[in-house]
Amino acid sequence: MVQEYFLILMGTVLVNNIVLIKVLGLCPFMGVSKKLETSIAMAAATTFVLTVGSGTSYLISHYLLGTELFYLRTLSFIVVIAGVVQFTEMFLEKTSPVLYQSLGIFLPLITTNCAVLGIPLLNVQSNHNFIESLLFGLGGAIGFSMVLIMFASLRERLDAADIPAPFKGSAIAMITAGLMSLAFMGFAGLVR
Amino acid sequence: MLTALYVMLGLALLLGVVLGYSALKFKVEGDPLVARIDAILPQTQCGQCGYPGCKPYAMAIAKGEADINQCPPGGDAGVHALADLLGVEYKPLNAEHGLPKPKSVAVIDENVCIGCTLCIQACPVDAILGAAKHMHTVIASECTGCELCVAPCPVDCITMEPIAESPANWKWRYPVFEIKPEPAVTRKIAE
Amino acid sequence: MNAIVNLSELIKRKLGKTGLSSFNGGVHPPQHKLESTTSPIRPVPPPARLVLPLRQHVGNVSKLQVATGDHVLKGQLLARADGQVSAAVHAPTSGTIAAIDNQLIPHPSGLPDISITLEADGRDEWIARQPLDYKAMSKQELLDSLREAGVVGLGGATFPSHIKLREDARHPVRTLIINGAECEPYISCDDMLMRERAAEIVRGIEIMRYLLDAGRCVIGIEDNKPQAAAAMRAAAADSEVAIDVAEVPTIYPGGGAKQLIKVITGLEVPSGRLPSEIGVQCFNVATAYSVHRLVHHGEPVISRIVTVTGHVGHAGNYEVPLGMSIRELVELAGGKAIPELIMGGPMMGFNLPSADVPVVKATNCIIVPDSAMFPEPPPALPCIRCTRCADACPANLQPQELYWFSKSQNLDKAREYKIFDCIECGCCTYVCPSNIPLVQYYRFAKSEIIAQDRAREAADIARERNEFRLKRIEREKQERAQKHAQKAAGAKTEAAPADDAKKAAIAAAIERAKAQKAEMTPKNTEAVSPVVAAEIAEIETRRAEVQAASTTEARTEEKQSTEEAK
Numbered sequence: 034m035v036q037e038y039f040l041i042l043m044g045t046v047l048v049n050n051i052v053l054i055k056v057l058g059l060c061p062f063m064g065v066s067k068k069l070e071t072s073i074a075m076a077a078a079t080t081f082v083l084t085v086g087s088g089t090s091y092l093i094s095h096y097l098l099g100t101e102l103f104y105l106r107t108l109s110f111i112v113v114i115a116g117v118v119q120f121t122e123m124f125l126e127k128t129s130p131v132l133y134q135s136l137g138i139f140l141p142l143i144t145t146n147c148a149v150l151g152i153p154l155l156n157v158q159s160n161h162n163f164i165e166s167l168l169f170g171l172g173g174a175i176g177f178s179m180v181l182i183m184f185a186s187l188r189e190r191l192d193a194a195d196i197p198a199p200f201k202g203s204a205i206a207m208i209t210a211g212l213m214s215l216a217f218m219g220f221a222g223l224v225r
Numbered sequence: 226m227l228t229a230l231y232v233m234l235g236l237a238l239l240l241g242v243v244l245g246y247s248a249l250k251f252k253v254e255g256d257p258l259v260a261r262i263d264a265i266l267p268q269t270q271c272g273q274c275g276y277p278g279c280k281p282y283a284m285a286i287a288k289g290e291a292d293i294n295q296c297p298p299g300g301d302a303g304v305h306a307l308a309d310l311l312g313v314e315y316k317p318l319n320a321e322h323g324l325p326k327p328k329s330v331a332v333i334d335e336n337v338c339i340g341c342t343l344c345i346q347a348c349p350v351d352a353i354l355g356a357a358k359h360m361h362t363v364i365a366s367e368c369t370g371c372e373l374c375v376a377p378c379p380v381d382c383i384t385m386e387p388i389a390e391s392p393a394n395w396k397w398r399y400p401v402f403e404i405k406p407e408p409a410v411t412r413k414i415a416e
Numbered sequence: 417m418n419a420i421v422n423l424s425e426l427i428k429r430k431l432g433k434t435g436l437s438s439f440n441g442g443v444h445p446p447q448h449k450l451e452s453t454t455s456p457i458r459p460v461p462p463p464a465r466l467v468l469p470l471r472q473h474v475g476n477v478s479k480l481q482v483a484t485g486d487h488v489l490k491g492q493l494l495a496r497a498d499g500q501v502s503a504a505v506h507a508p509t510s511g512t513i514a515a516i517d518n519q520l521i522p523h524p525s526g527l528p529d530i531s532i533t534l535e536a537d538g539r540d541e542w543i544a545r546q547p548l549d550y551k552a553m554s555k556q557e558l559l560d561s562l563r564e565a566g567v568v569g570l571g572g573a574t575f576p577s578h579i580k581l582r583e584d585a586r587h588p589v590r591t592l593i594i595n596g597a598e599c600e601p602y603i604s605c606d607d608m609l610m611r612e613r614a615a616e617i618v619r620g621i622e623i624m625r626y627l628l629d630a631g632r633c634v635i636g637i638e639d640n641k642p643q644a645a646a647a648m649r650a651a652a653a654d655s656e657v658a659i660d661v662a663e664v665p666t667i668y669p670g671g672g673a674k675q676l677i678k679v680i681t682g683l684e685v686p687s688g689r690l691p692s693e694i695g696v697q698c699f700n701v702a703t704a705y706s707v708h709r710l711v712h713h714g715e716p717v718i719s720r721i722v723t724v725t726g727h728v729g730h731a732g733n734y735e736v737p738l739g740m741s742i743r744e745l746v747e748l749a750g751g752k753a754i755p756e757l758i759m760g761g762p763m764m765g766f767n768l769p770s771a772d773v774p775v776v777k778a779t780n781c782i783i784v785p786d787s788a789m790f791p792e793p794p795p796a797l798p799c800i801r802c803t804r805c806a807d808a809c810p811a812n813l814q815p816q817e818l819y820w821f822s823k824s825q826n827l828d829k830a831r832e833y834k835i836f837d838c839i840e841c842g843c844c845t846y847v848c849p850s851n852i853p854l855v856q857y858y859r860f861a862k863s864e865i866i867a868q869d870r871a872r873e874a875a876d877i878a879r880e881r882n883e884f885r886l887k888r889i890e891r892e893k894q895e896r897a898q899k900h901a902q903k904a905a906g907a908k909t910e911a912a913p914a915d916d917a918k919k920a921a922i923a924a925a926i927e928r929a930k931a932q933k934a935e936m937t938p939k940n941t942e943a944v945s946p947v948v949a950a951e952i953a954e955i956e957t958r959r960a961e962v963q964a965a966s967t968t969e970a971r972t973e974e975k976q977s978t979e980e981a982k
Contacts, residue, residue, distance in 0.1 A: 064312075067309075068309070071309075093236075097236075101228070102228065102229055102232060109232070109233065112236055112237065112240060113240070116240035119244055120244060123244075123247050126251060126253050127251035128251075130257065134257060139312060
């Protein structure tokens with residue numbers, strides 16, 4: 034049992050990394066990776082929302098929608114995630130203004146993050162139970178955070194590198210992301 | 226079909242109640258965002274952005290009424306900083322609001338000044354010293370170079386003078402290296 | 417790199433016996449000191465023309481005390497210290513003030529700065545000199561006289577010495593370190609000064625020690641200067657107070673204040689702090705000498721020892737009056753005043769913008785290079801992440817990180833990585849196998865950060881002033897409203913005529929200003945023959961008629977357009 038949970042976690046973090054293998058959540062991956070500090074803040078916010086979001090989404094799809102109303106999944110998930118994000122934002126603003134300030138604009142941005150919607154949908158697809166759903170969400174979030182922070186550190190270094198002029202900016206960032214993705218494909222045989 | 230409607234309606238209602246309640250419960254007074262935007266703006270108070278000062282412009286940005294590229298004194302760096310803060314795309318300065326100029330200070334030609342106090346009233350940072358019917362002068366260290374005093378002067382005795390580079394404010398340049406052709410001798414050897 | 421590691425091992429073993437410690441990093445560039453130490457210090461007679469910049473020290477520009485045409489005596493005050501962080505400027509010889517204007521100064525910017533030009537009268541006549549009885553006067557008086565005598569750190573930093581010599585109750589100075597390490601290649605002015613004037617230096621040290629009330633006093637001299645060390649030891653033995661002489665290992669930059677403090681006391685100056693905060697104060701030997709000259713002879717700082725070396729006929733040390741043109745000095749030493757002269761050493765010095773700049777208080781060395789001496793470095797190659805620079809950095813920084821952040825202008829990160837602890841010693845550049853001019857990047861980033869900070873400070877002041885103004889306007893409006901309400905209750909006011917009167921007054925003043933402006937503009941029609949004058953008068957009347965018609969039109973148009981623009 035524990036072994037299975039561990040496999041789900043490792044599988045989502047490394048083997049099926051949500052950004053590099055599943056290619057979800059690319060907008061924050063490219064957009065919020067210019068600075069290490071903001072990427073860490075974004076990673077923290079996404080981790081929280083993903084985990085809570087996949088938990089609540091499981092509850093909704095399992096207890097509210099059932100099999101008859103399956104076509105409402107996407108719609109209701111969006112609503113619930115938006116609600117969760119909004120609530121988190123208000124809660125943070127009141128309780129921890131410092132964290133709220135450092136997250137700033139990224140918190141509302143998570144609402145429109147496809148990784149956050151993708152994980153609950155994948156959860157439903159693969160018939161995960163509640164704990165598995167939570168772990169799947171957490172694993173996806175850890176994978177996202179790890180890759181985002183790594184990528185931001187790389188991009189900070191890229192700023193100082195002698196990049197040929199046509200490759201400067203987004204071009205070299207895309208190439209770097211591609212190389213990272215290639216590297217992560219190496220994890221494919223990790224779980225046997 | 227109706228069930229679906231009820232479910233969505235119920236969800237929406239529930240979330241609405243929860244969010245509405247928490248909006249009241251977690252209400253925060255004041256807007257820290259305005260202060261942070263204001264901290265980035267150069268505080269020239271020149272009004273080139275179309276607002277009567279830096280703070281009003283900051284409030285307009287925070288509300289989403291104004292764009293981030295309306296501040297020529299802040300320059301490109303200022304737009305970048307605002308874009309970073311607000312998490313929006315950088316855009317080049319809007320030329321409608323003027324172009325960035327080298328930082329200047331106002332200088333009053335004291336032989337021509339008639340002491341009308343119009344410039345004193347125009348100065349947003351009280352950097353002009355004088356009294357009615359007495360010669361005025363600019364406190365150069367406090368002048369932000371906003372040019373607001375130039376237009377009201379009835380005798381056109383105020384000019385903007387760019388701050389000259391001196392050993393006190395001189396900056397080291399970014400190291401740039403010339404690319405020189407390889408000396409002919411070594412090339413021959415290489416061949 | 418192995419060589420460096422082995423050497424530092426060697427040094428550590430050697431230090432084990434002496435009780436000294438060592439700092440990390442450092443390099444061993446070729447010394448080249450012998451060239452300039454073979455002959456004694458040569459005094460230089462004052463030249464015919466001296467240029468004295470008012471900014472020869474760290475801090476505020478000195479305040480002028482003389483005017484063009486004044487006759488001054490040698491040692492007379494020309495510019496007074498302005499505020500605490502400032503130092504005075506004195507006449508190095510007697511003569512007349514020829515000009516006070518912007519002159520090229522020895523500064524890497526190559527920009528001119530306000531300077532006094534003094535034409536010597538050749539008499540070299542001193543003002544009345546009064547030795548100070550320093551034990552009889554209060555410490556504050558003594559410090560003030562140091563400030564008024566223009567005593568600054570002569571090691572090159574030119575920080576006003578009276579500030580460092582102030583006793584601070586919070587941070588009592590336990591150890592006074594006199595820096596005679598002179599680690600930079602080619603420079604030997606401190607070496608020669610110690611060899612020849614050891615007793616005078618020790619007199620100066622005694623005064624410094626008295627001012628700071630320091631318990632321990634150490635003179636640090638690198639062990640490549642045995643003669644200087646011996647001379648200082650002999651002079652110290654004659655002193656009434658205990659002064660130690662420590663021979664520190666020769667490693668560049670062992671003469672950096674923080675490095676020397678580490679070697680002698682074993683204490684490390686924390687990042688962003690001053691040595692005085694850990695109870696240490698450090699002065700150059702030449703500064704001690706100038707304190708002695710002031711106190712025991714009543715002479716302000718008007719000359720300094722300058723090493724002139726490199727591609728010159730008589731390399732050596734010269735006692736040069738401040739303000740002498742470097743061109744003259746180099747020619748005196750038998751060299752050619754080529755445009756590539758270097759002021760300071762090869763590691764930390766800079767290329768002079770021209771040979772026609774004066775010797776200032778910071779001028780410790782002039783190197784006349786030839787192409788063989790400092791060949792042009794090969795082009796910089798990309799950083800290969802070898803971290804040799806980190807091994808060589810005496811400030812325990814990460815030069816490679818600083819380089820990347822400076823290069824990409826990531827200034828916040830550069831600051832976070834403590835770029836301001838960089839002493840710009842050039843060790844990283846020296847060891848870099850890719851020939852990257854690292855220090856140039858740091859200098860760029862530092863001055864950029866400083867400029868940013870200044871702009872932010874100015875913005876904060878402007879914000880405060882603007883807010884205050886808005887508040888004031890609001891208050892005035894309320895007061896006016898109150899008054900109006902009161903008046904309305906009483907009688908009707910006669911505001912309109914008053915307003916008109918004001919407008920009329922402004923219009924009259926405008927006319928007056930115009931007339932004044934017209935008067936001020938010079939005319940080329942003065943002093944001409946009466947016939948021509950009559951003709952001009954006729955033309956003028958015609959022009960006036962035409963203009964009167966057109967200007968009224970233009971004026972109204974202009975007014976309209978400005979109003980539209982508003």
